[in-house]
Amino acid sequence: MSKPAPVETPTAEHQAERTEYARTPRTTPTRYKDRATWERARIHAILDTAWVCHLGFVADGAPVVLPTIFARVDDRLYLHGSTGSRPLRTASGAAGLPVCVTVTHVDGLVLTKSAFNHSVNFRSxxxxxxxxxVTDPDELAVALDALVDHAVPGRSGDVRRANPKELAKTAVIRLVLDExxxxxxxxxxxxxxxxxxxPFWSGVVPMATTYGxxxxxxxxxxxxPDYLHDFQPGERKADV
Structure with missing residues (x-):
């Protein structure tokens, strides 16, 4: 399998040396700072056990947030889309597309004796x-395989690969994980x-995703296939 084309900044070597991402004003929460982390391993684990992300951008002066599938390869986030979609058309320009991508797991409902203190346990x-x-054919092939394998590891090697007509309708955008x-x-x-x-009940109602x-x-x-036997999300990619 071919490797993705190099990205100028940050380099793969530089990212590999870091155990944490750099802290910036945009990635530093104003509330509950003790719940934040910039650890690469922890961030990657949260991303790798999610299926859907939300892609936020500005179009025609108004905010837009779209759900889409994604996959991570090293410090690159690949997001799937159509060649005719607004974010893909904008991202294909020389300046690229400023975006904010979010991923959230809900792990439990936190019920308290006051309505005000109700909350959720989460990872985001x-x-x-x-x-x-992504325009380089080799990187596009890696990205598309990663998108399939992100849902079911091993699946990309057990299907018919996309033909030229299908590839012409498919587009992928890349976000380098840095901020x-x-x-x-x-x-x-x-x-x-x-x-x-x-005299009210308080506690946590755990939540988990399972497969039928x-x-x-x-x-x-x-x-x-063997890769679908006893397939459970917690077993495919270990959390940290």
């Missing part, structure tokens, strides 16, 4: 930068001292 990532369309941070909450109910004796048994499409004669 926010990344800022300039998105550019990025994560924020998490993993705690119990935070009741105020004066509420402790109130694969259902073959009518006419499928092949047995279930």
């Amino acid at each position: 990532v926010v990344a800022h930068g300039i998105a550019e369309q 990025v941070s994560a924020k998490t909450r993993d705690d119990g109910a935070d009741d105020d001292p004066e509420d402790q004796d109130l 048994a694969p259902v073959p499409h009518p006419g499928t004669t092949r047995e279930l």
